[in-house]
Amino acid sequence: MPDEKNKEAWRLFYMVKGHFRSNESSVLSAADGYFRRLFRDGADGAPLYDYDEEFEIEWKKLMEKQKNDKLD
Numbered sequence: 417m418p419d420e421k422n423k424e425a426w427r428l429f430y431m432v433k434g435h436f437r438s439n440e441s442s443v444l445s446a447a448d449g450y451f452r453r454l455f456r457d458g459a460d461g462a463p464l465y466d467y468d469e470e471f472e473i474e475w476k477k478l479m480e481k482q483k484n485d486k487l488d
Contacts (some may be wrong), residue, residue, distance in 0.1 A: 420444075426475070428454060431467040436478060461469060 418426045418436055422443070428434060428450040429443045458464045 417482060418475075420479075425474070427468070427471050430471045430474065431464065436474070 418440075422440065425443050425447040426436065428447050429438060431454055432446075432450045454462075454464060
């Protein structure tokens with residue numbers, strides 16, 4: 417499950433894939449490649465700020481869900 421310490425790797429994963437359905441080791445191993453991919457896409461004019469805003473919204477929802485699941 418995603419956690420705060422690897423938030424940036426999850427951000428890259430989400431910005432490329434559009435979801436959080438993966439394991440942490442896959443996300444961490446893909447981070448460098450996804451960084452290069454997004455860097456290139458941004459240079460070509462992709463609206464990365466939109467992807468980042470979507471990530472923040474979904475990340476907050478996910479963290480709230482995890483918090484609530486721990487309380488149950």
